Structures are given as structure tokens and as C-alpha cells.
Amino acid sequence: MRKIHFDACPECDALLNLASPAIGEKAHCPCCGYLLQRPRKQSIERTFALSIAGFILIIPANLMPLVGIKILGNSNDGTLWSGVIMLVQENMWAVAILVFLSSILFPLLNIILSLLISAHLYFNRPNHYLALWMRCLQHLEEWAMLEVYMLGIIVACVKLSSIADLKFGFGLYAFIALLIISVMLASSLDRYLFWQRIGQARNEQS
Numbered sequence: 001m002r003k004i005h006f007d008a009c010p011e012c013d014a015l016l017n018l019a020s021p022a023i024g025e026k027a028h029c030p031c032c033g034y035l036l037q038r039p040r041k042q043s044i045e046r047t048f049a050l051s052i053a054g055f056i057l058i059i060p061a062n063l064m065p066l067v068g069i070k071i072l073g074n075s076n077d078g079t080l081w082s083g084v085i086m087l088v089q090e091n092m093w094a095v096a097i098l099v100f101l102s103s104i105l106f107p108l109l110n111i112i113l114s115l116l117i118s119a120h121l122y123f124n125r126p127n128h129y130l131a132l133w134m135r136c137l138q139h140l141e142e143w144a145m146l147e148v149y150m151l152g153i154i155v156a157c158v159k160l161s162s163i164a165d166l167k168f169g170f171g172l173y174a175f176i177a178l179l180i181i182s183v184m185l186a187s188s189l190d191r192y193l194f195w196q197r198i199g200q201a202r203n204e205q206s
């Protein structure tokens with residue numbers, strides 16, 4: 001049985017009369033093409049599991065060396081944090097802030113918010129902040145740019161490899177795993193279902 005919803009498109013406010021798409025199908029707004037629904041299998045469970053994995057990986061990805069560089073006998077281990085600090089010392093403030101936000105702070109907030117929301121929905125615990133967290137998460141998705149930073153690391157490694165000995169650290173593997181988890185997280189989160197469940201939780205509460 002497919003349920004019929006009467007809803008407004010969040011992008012263009014067109015009033016819609018939608019049949020819920022089946023898992024694997026997509027529903028777009030006929031007026032503006034906005035992706036309205038993309039049901040996922042066990043979206044809450046998967047989001048919960050992936051955000052726990054991401055939360056564990058964040059620690060080594062941030063604190064352990066990404067690459068070790070050895071030039072003329074001098075070796076140096078670089079972590080995400082030491083990269084940001086080095087940029088500050090070089091007075092490259094704008095780049096330092098951008099790297100800090102897009103590769104450290106936003107991915108961290110993204111994982112924490114996903115974890116909080118999916119845990120509350122999974123264990124059926126209503127919370128006043130659920131809608132606020134969900135809105136923050138949707139804004140963050142536009143900002144977390146791990147993949148851009150990853151590209152930067154690869155380019156730097158290729159350039160350096162001709163003049164220096166490079167050793168990949170555990171932090172880099174954790175960072176790559178975190179990147180994969182983030183992509184899986186974004187695709188497992190069914191916004192429509194999450195908003196529906198948040199609405200239900202709110203109704204039960206009041």
C-alpha cells in the first residue's frame with residue numbers, strides 16, 4: 001500500500017499530492033525538480049551505525065599523523081591540527097580557518113548531529129532539540145568538504161614525493177575511512193523519513 005501525502009515543496013512551495021515512492025525510487029517536485037523523497041532501507045539503523053563508526057574514526061583522523069615527511073635526514077609528522085597551526089604561523093589565516101572549518105569542525109559536528117538524531121529516533125526518545133539538530137545538519141551538509149581537503153593532501157604528496165621520502169601514517173587511513181563513512185552517511189540518511197519521525201516524536205510528546 002502506498003500512502004498519499006498532501007505536502008508543499010520546501011523549495012518552491014508548490015502544493016503536491018504525492019504517492020510515497022518505493023525503496024530505491026525517487027520523487028522529484030514536478031515544478032522545480034527538487035528531490036523530495038528518496039526512501040532508504042533501514043535508514044535510521046544505518047545512520048546510527050555509521051555515525052558511531054565515524055565518531056570513533058574522528059579521533060585518529062584528527063590526532064594521528066597523516067603523512068611523515070623526510071627531507072635530508074629531517075623527519076616531520078603532519079597531522080590535520082599541525083597543518084592548521086602551520087598555516088596560522090605562516091599568517092595564512094583565511095586558509096587556516098577554511099581548513100579548520102571544512103576538515104575538522106564541520107565533519108565533527110556532522111557526525112555528532114547524525115549520531116544524536118539517529119540515536120534519539122532509534123531508541124524512540126523524543127527531544128525538543130531534534131528539529132533544530134536536523135536543520136543544522138542539513139545546513140552543514142553543504143559545508144563539510146573532507147573530499148576537497150583529501151584532494152589537497154594527494155596533490156601535496158605527489159609534489160613532495162620527488163624531493164622527499166613520504167610515509168603514510170595511520171591518521172591518513174583513518175581520514176580516508178572517515179571520508180567513505182561520511183559519503184555513506186549522507187546517502188543513508190532519508191531526510192523525509194527523519195522529518196516524519198521527528199514530527200511523530202513531537203506529537204507524542206505534546
Ligand SMILES: [Zn+2]
Nearest residue numbers: 009012029032
Ligand atoms: Zn518544487
